[in-house]
Amino acid sequence: MVCKPFRQYYRIAKRTVNLIQTKFINLLPSILRPNSLKSFVWHRYHFKFGIAEEESKIKKPTIHDVAEKAKVTPSTVSRVMNGSTLVKPKTRERVLDAVQSLGYVPNKTARMFKSGKSGILGLVVSAQHISELIYNAGFQALFKALAEKAHAEGYNILIITSANADSESFFDVIKNQAADGFIILSPSGSDTLASKLDEAGIPYVFNMRYSNNPEDIYYASYDDVEAGYVAAKYLLDLNHTDIRFIVGSIKGQVISFNSERMNGVMKAFDEYGIPFHEELIIRIPGQMDESYAGIHQLLQTQKPSALLISNEITTVAALNYFYDYGYRIPQDISVIGFGPAEFYRKLRPNLTSVSFDIAWSSGKIVDMLLQRIEGVPVIPEPPKKPELIIRESTARKG
Amino acid sequence: MVCKPFRQYYRIAKRTVNLIQTKFINLLPSILRPNSLKSFVWHRYHFKFGIAEEESKIKKPTIHDVAEKAKVTPSTVSRVMNGSTLVKPKTRERVLDAVQSLGYVPNKTARMFKSGKSGILGLVVSAQHISELIYNAGFQALFKALAEKAHAEGYNILIITSANADSESFFDVIKNQAADGFIILSPSGSDTLASKLDEAGIPYVFNMRYSNNPEDIYYASYDDVEAGYVAAKYLLDLNHTDIRFIVGSIKGQVISFNSERMNGVMKAFDEYGIPFHEELIIRIPGQMDESYAGIHQLLQTQKPSALLISNEITTVAALNYFYDYGYRIPQDISVIGFGPAEFYRKLRPNLTSVSFDIAWSSGKIVDMLLQRIEGVPVIPEPPKKPELIIRESTARKG
DNA sequence: CTGTTAGCGCATTCAC
DNA sequence: GTGAATGCGCTAACAG
Numbered sequence: 143m144v145c146k147p148f149r150q151y152y153r154i155a156k157r158t159v160n161l162i163q164t165k166f167i168n169l170l171p172s173i174l175r176p177n178s179l180k181s182f183v184w185h186r187y188h189f190k191f192g193i194a195e196e197e198s199k200i201k202k203p204t205i206h207d208v209a210e211k212a213k214v215t216p217s218t219v220s221r222v223m224n225g226s227t228l229v230k231p232k233t234r235e236r237v238l239d240a241v242q243s244l245g246y247v248p249n250k251t252a253r254m255f256k257s258g259k260s261g262i263l264g265l266v267v268s269a270q271h272i273s274e275l276i277y278n279a280g281f282q283a284l285f286k287a288l289a290e291k292a293h294a295e296g297y298n299i300l301i302i303t304s305a306n307a308d309s310e311s312f313f314d315v316i317k318n319q320a321a322d323g324f325i326i327l328s329p330s331g332s333d334t335l336a337s338k339l340d341e342a343g344i345p346y347v348f349n350m351r352y353s354n355n356p357e358d359i360y361y362a363s364y365d366d367v368e369a370g371y372v373a374a375k376y377l378l379d380l381n382h383t384d385i386r387f388i389v390g391s392i393k394g395q396v397i398s399f400n401s402e403r404m405n406g407v408m409k410a411f412d413e414y415g416i417p418f419h420e421e422l423i424i425r426i427p428g429q430m431d432e433s434y435a436g437i438h439q440l441l442q443t444q445k446p447s448a449l450l451i452s453n454e455i456t457t458v459a460a461l462n463y464f465y466d467y468g469y470r471i472p473q474d475i476s477v478i479g480f481g482p483a484e485f486y487r488k489l490r491p492n493l494t495s496v497s498f499d500i501a502w503s504s505g506k507i508v509d510m511l512l513q514r515i516e517g518v519p520v521i522p523e524p525p526k527k528p529e530l531i532i533r534e535s536t537a538r539k540g
Numbered sequence: 541m542v543c544k545p546f547r548q549y550y551r552i553a554k555r556t557v558n559l560i561q562t563k564f565i566n567l568l569p570s571i572l573r574p575n576s577l578k579s580f581v582w583h584r585y586h587f588k589f590g591i592a593e594e595e596s597k598i599k600k601p602t603i604h605d606v607a608e609k610a611k612v613t614p615s616t617v618s619r620v621m622n623g624s625t626l627v628k629p630k631t632r633e634r635v636l637d638a639v640q641s642l643g644y645v646p647n648k649t650a651r652m653f654k655s656g657k658s659g660i661l662g663l664v665v666s667a668q669h670i671s672e673l674i675y676n677a678g679f680q681a682l683f684k685a686l687a688e689k690a691h692a693e694g695y696n697i698l699i700i701t702s703a704n705a706d707s708e709s710f711f712d713v714i715k716n717q718a719a720d721g722f723i724i725l726s727p728s729g730s731d732t733l734a735s736k737l738d739e740a741g742i743p744y745v746f747n748m749r750y751s752n753n754p755e756d757i758y759y760a761s762y763d764d765v766e767a768g769y770v771a772a773k774y775l776l777d778l779n780h781t782d783i784r785f786i787v788g789s790i791k792g793q794v795i796s797f798n799s800e801r802m803n804g805v806m807k808a809f810d811e812y813g814i815p816f817h818e819e820l821i822i823r824i825p826g827q828m829d830e831s832y833a834g835i836h837q838l839l840q841t842q843k844p845s846a847l848l849i850s851n852e853i854t855t856v857a858a859l860n861y862f863y864d865y866g867y868r869i870p871q872d873i874s875v876i877g878f879g880p881a882e883f884y885r886k887l888r889p890n891l892t893s894v895s896f897d898i899a900w901s902s903g904k905i906v907d908m909l910l911q912r913i914e915g916v917p918v919i920p921e922p923p924k925k926p927e928l929i930i931r932e933s934t935a936r937k938g
Numbered sequence: 939c940t941g942t943t944a945g946c947g948c949a950t951t952c953a954c
Numbered sequence: 955g956t957g958a959a960t961g962c963g964c965t966a967a968c969a970g
Contacts, residue, residue, distance in 0.1 A: 202741050204963055215941050220965055228939055247740045250718040252963035255653040256946055260718070262698065269691045276680045276687075286674050293667045293701040298717065300660065300698045303691040319696065320648040320658070320718075341643045343600050430886055458886065465888040488828055488856065490863040602947055613957050618949055626955060650947035654962060 203244040212240035223248055254320065263292055263511060264300045264321035268307035271329060274429065279454040279485035280500060284349065287504030288325070295512060297322070309335035317342060323511045328352060329392055336360070345514035347507050350399060359522035360510060362503040366399040369496045369528040370406025373450050373478045376494075376530055378414045381539040382448040382476060386440065388460075390428035390453040400452055403480070407450065426456055433459035441467075447539050448476035454485060461489060472537035483531055492533035498526055601642040610638035621646055652718060661690055661909060662698045662719035666705035669727060672827065677852040677883035678898060682747065685902030686723070693910060695720070707733035715740060721909045726750060727790055734758070743912035745905050748797060757920035758908060760901040764797040767894045767926040768804025771848050771876045774892075774928055776812045779937040780846040780874060784838065786858075788826035788851040798850055801878070805848065824854055831857035839865075845937050846874035852883060859887060870935035881929055890931035896924055 205223075209216045214233060221229050222237040229237075240246070254260045265288065267275065275281040292299050300321050304311045309332045316324055316339065323345035326335070333353030339346045348361040370387075377385055387407050389400040396404075404423060411418035426436030433456040441463070451457040457479040461471075469475055471491050479486050479495040486493035506523050513520045603621075607614045612631060619627050620635040627635075638644070652658045663686065665673065673679040690697050698719050702709045707730045714722055714737065721743035724733070731751030737744045746759040768785075775783055785805050787798040794802075802821060809816035824834030831854040839861070849855040855877040859869075867873055869889050877884050877893040884891035904921050911918045 205965090206963080216963085217942080217965075218940060221940085224965085230939060233940080245739045245741070247715045247742070249963055250716055251649070251653045251656070251658065252946095253965085254718055255649045255948095255962090256964050256966090258649070258946080260649065269688070272687050273684050276684050282674045286671050289670050289674075289699060289701060290667070293703075298698055298700050300696055301687060302696050303687060305691075317645045318648055320652055342645045343643070344645075462886070462888050488860065490860050603949090604947080614948075615950080615958080616956060619956090622949080628955060631955080647947055650962095651949085653946090653964095654948050654950090656962080 202249075203246045205246075205248070207244055208237065208240045208246045211244060212237040260320045260322050261297050262300045262321040263288075263297045263508070264302045264316065264319050264324040265327065266302045266304060266312055266316055266324050267327040268311075268329075269303040269305055271307060271327070272301065272303055275327070277430075277455060278428075279482050283482045283484075283500040284504050287501040288508060291505045291508040295508065297512075308332075309338065313338045313342075316344060316346075323347075323515045325349065325507060325511060326352070329397060330395070333358065345511060347511045347514070349507060359520060360514070362506040362510070362523045363525045364399070364498045364503070365525040365527050366402035367406040367409065369480060369498075370403030370408075370450075371410050372406075372528065372530045373403075373480070373496045374407040374410035375413070376532070376536070377448045377450070377476065377478065378410055378416070380448075380476065380536060383416055384446045385448040385450060386422055386424050386444070386446045387450045388424045388426055388436075388440075388452060388456060390456065391425040394425070396425070403452055426453075428453045428455055430455055430459055434463055437463045446475070448478070448536070450478050450480075452480050454479065454481045457481075457486075457493065458489070461491075461493075471535050476536040476539075478536060483529070486531070486533065491535050494533045494536040495531050496528045497531055498528050502526065600647075601644045602647070603644075606635065606638045606642055606644045609642060610635040658718045658720050659695055660698045660717075660719040661686075661695045661906070662700045662714065662717050662722040663725065664700045664702065664710055664714055664722050665725040666709075666727075667701040667703055669705060669725070670699065670701055673725070675828075675853060676826075677880050681880045681882075681898040682902050685899040686906060689903045689906040693906065695910075706730075707736065711736045714742060714744075721745075721913045723747065723905060723909060724750070727795060728793070731756065743909060745909045745912070747905060757918065758912070760904040760908070760921045761923045762797070762896045762901070763923040763925050764800035765804040765807065767878060767896075768801030768806075768848075769808050770804075770926065770928045771801075771878070771894045772805040772808035773811070774930070774934070775846045775848070775874065775876065776808055776814070778846075778874065778934060781814055782844045783846040783848060784820055784822050784842070784844045785848045786822045786824055786834075786838075786850060786854060788854065789823040792823070794823070801850060824851075826851045826853055828853055828857050832861055835861045844873070846876070846934070848876050848878075850878050852877065852879045855879075855884075855891065856887070859889075859891075869933050874934040874937075876934060881927070884929070884931065889933050892931045892934040893929050894926045895929055896926050900924065 205216045205219050208219045212219065212233075214237060218229060218233060219237050219241075222234050223241075289299055300319065302315055302319055302321075302324075304315045307329060312326065312328070312332070312335050316326075324339070324347075326332075326346055326348050328335070328348060328350075332348075333355055336346070336348075336352055336358060346360060350361055351363050352358060352361060374385070374387075387404060389396055389404070391397075408418045424436070424440055426433055426440075433453070437456070437460045449460065451460060457477070460477065463469075464471055464475070471477060477493060479493045481495060481497065482500055483495060483497040486495040486497070503523075503526055510520050510523070603614045603617045607617045610617065610631075612635060616627060616631060617635050617639075620632050621639075687697055698717065700713055700717055700719075700722075702713045705727060710724065710726070710730070710733050714724075722737070722745075724730075724744055724746050726733070726746060726748075730746075731753055734744070734746075734750055734756055744758060748759055749761050750756060750759060772783070772785075785802060787794055787802070789795075806816050822834070822838055824831050824838075831851070835854070835858045847858065849858060855875070858875065861867075862869055862873070869875060875891060877891045879893060879895065880898055881893060881895040884893040884895070901921075901924055908918050908921070
């Protein structure tokens with residue numbers, strides 16, 4: 143009531159500035175193409191009107207500009223823009239005309255601000271990790287499922303890269319992003335991150351178990367013990383006892399799901415009464431060239447009859463090595479991979495694999511996240527069972 | 541001045557509501573785990589105070605809450621949060637304490653709103669397209685480069701999926717997103733989209749030429765004519781005259797860069813005085829199974845001595861087919877692929893390829909976009925030349 | 939059906 | 955060095 147006239151003066155002043163700028167453009171030599179000109183920065187042309195200093199860019203029209211042009215109030219424009227039915231057709235038309243002629247586009251940020259929703263799901267991953275992940279079939283399946291699911295639910299995915307992979311950095315970037323919730327791709331467990339997020343009231347889910355706390359339920363997990371078990375058991379059934387379990391490693395550390403798969407493998411060996419030594423577990427980095435070198439080194443010195451490979455890229459590297467060195471699959475060596483079934487089906491030879499339904503679990507993750515965002519209590523998801531898909535890379539020994 | 545007291549009353553009322561809610565939580569049976577409780581929705585507990593109806597969620601602390609707790613004003617809190625040096629150390633500490641105990645996190649949306657910057661680059665792509673793209677080596681290289689570059693520049697990437705691929709839908713989703721600029725992955729040219737965006741003053745770039753208008757410069761292009769030319773010339777030099785050029789097709793339409801590659805191929809044939817028939821161009825869909833079937837169909841009826849394959853996935857499908865049907869490469873048939881060098885190097889056999897430096901061009905795209913965002917005139921990028929990388933999939937005929 | 943009012947959370951003036 | 959006041963653009967609530 144008291145602020146009102148002041149506000150209006152301000153608007154008028156601003157419009158005037160706009161007008162001057164616009165006119166001024168037309169006086170400029172036409173060397174600069176219109177496109178780049180439109181966003182030309184007016185660093186040196188600050189206008190002062192005693193009321194407010196004008197921003198240095200040409201302003202986009204706001205709802206007020208439209209309102210004025212259409213001779214209505216901003217509320218009405220808002221109603222039109224949001225498809226309210228309570229607007230007289232004639233008025234609506236006038237507004238629409240004004241929108242058209244001014245090229246008005248509602249400011250999405252302001253809307254987000256008002257509504258408190260961004261329609262964005264953040265996918266948090268460390269900068270270096272994302273560059274490797276993109277070549278990984280498991281990530282591709284995850285990404286595809288995430289993108290599809292998010293789109294179906296009316297959300298978009300924001301790839302949030304953190305410079306480092308520790309809880310601290312993750313939390314820093316997360317709290318600085320305007321997403322409604324976050325999907326965290328963390329290679330290692332991070333219960334401290336989880337509790338920080340809880341404290342800040344930020345909805346999140348992880349793509350795998352993120353701590354040993356049984357209270358933490360915000361992830362969709364796989365039964366990796368079972369995965370290792372069925373793979374090893376199948377090989378043992380085919381009389382392979384001299385096998386190697388090849389796992390990726392990050393700075394010498396074995397990722398949690400790999401230790402579970404290892405446990406599964408051991409369980410199978412136990413059942414068959416065959417001793418399983420630590421040396422049967424081979425750590426090989428997950429990048430193509432390093433993997434190739436690792437496989438080479440392994441097979442130079444040892445002659446296992448079967449390989450369990452816990453990483454898609456290493457698996458491809460192994461197949462390349464076999465191709466280059468004339469190994470026949472499965473006659474010379476049997477191979478089982480872990481990962482998306484479609485991926486292993488596309489390889490030559492078709493690989494026997496232990497596969498999880500990533501599309502399903504990714505969908506579940508998004509479901510959980512949306513539930514958290516909406517404040518609905520989340521129902522924990524029981525671990526997903528793997529499926530052993532037998533193709534042509536495994537054969538009975540001898 | 542006049543609004544002030546009113547505002548304060550409002551805040552006090554709101555805080556009271558918050559307090560009640562918080563206390564109320566503690567009275568609840570502890571069946572619900574604390575985590576899910578934190579975001580519990582109070583749909584049925586609307587409090588009215590005559591001033592404003594309280595939102596249905598427990599509110600996060602705002603700058604005002606912190607200010608009050610620290611016995612300062614919001615301005616000071618703001619100064620502390622933004623690292624202003626003009627704050628007395630003692631005061632700063634008090635504020636930081638309050639921030640800590642309240643678990644205050646500045647509202648990013650409000651900041652975006654105020655500053656007008658989101659730190660987000662939108663990657664716009666149709667929903668169906670993204671699901672296919674993720675398996676495509678070219679996209680993976682683009683994505684990796686984009687993610688790295690954006691991260692280096694302090695931006696994050698928002699994957700914006702449009703239900704459809706037409707200009708209309710693209711514009712709709714774009715204008716509804718709060719990104720500072722947009723990278724548009726459009727399979728077809730879309731000058732109407734470009735002009736709409738220009739009109740709305742939204743910064744954008746395309747990943748390829750998007751219209752026939754020479755004024756449109758917002759993309760990093762490749763010299764695809766040259767790509768087709770060097771590939772064909774190399775094969776002709778090896779005495780291959782019975783070649784096929786395999787291109788992907790979207791609803792029967794050939795993508796623009798493919799027609800340029802075709803032109804390059806024809807150019808080479810012309811130079812060698814060899815007639816080139818339309819029938820030598822084979823349209824095969826870009827998905828794995830369809831590609832495989834297409835290759836099968838082709839080779840059932842024709843016996844070309846060399847293949848130029850314009851699509852990575854189709855190339856893999858072809859190699860799979862050759863594996864399955866006992867074709868030897870390059871003895872039985874020569875193959876040249878188009879796409880990222882790393883990808884073809886990882887295949888077996890190593891494929892001769894015509895490669896572009898996608899990392900470079902993706903970086904350029906981001907550079908251009910950032911320039912547009914900052915209003916700096918954009919310097920057009922000359923088309924990138926391809927490189928023919930000769931590996932083991934091509935041999936002299938006979 | 940349309941106008942009026944006020945505030946979302948923050949940061950930025952301008953006073954003191 | 956700190957407080958007071960106010961707007962960013964939009965929309966919800968309310969009044970008429």
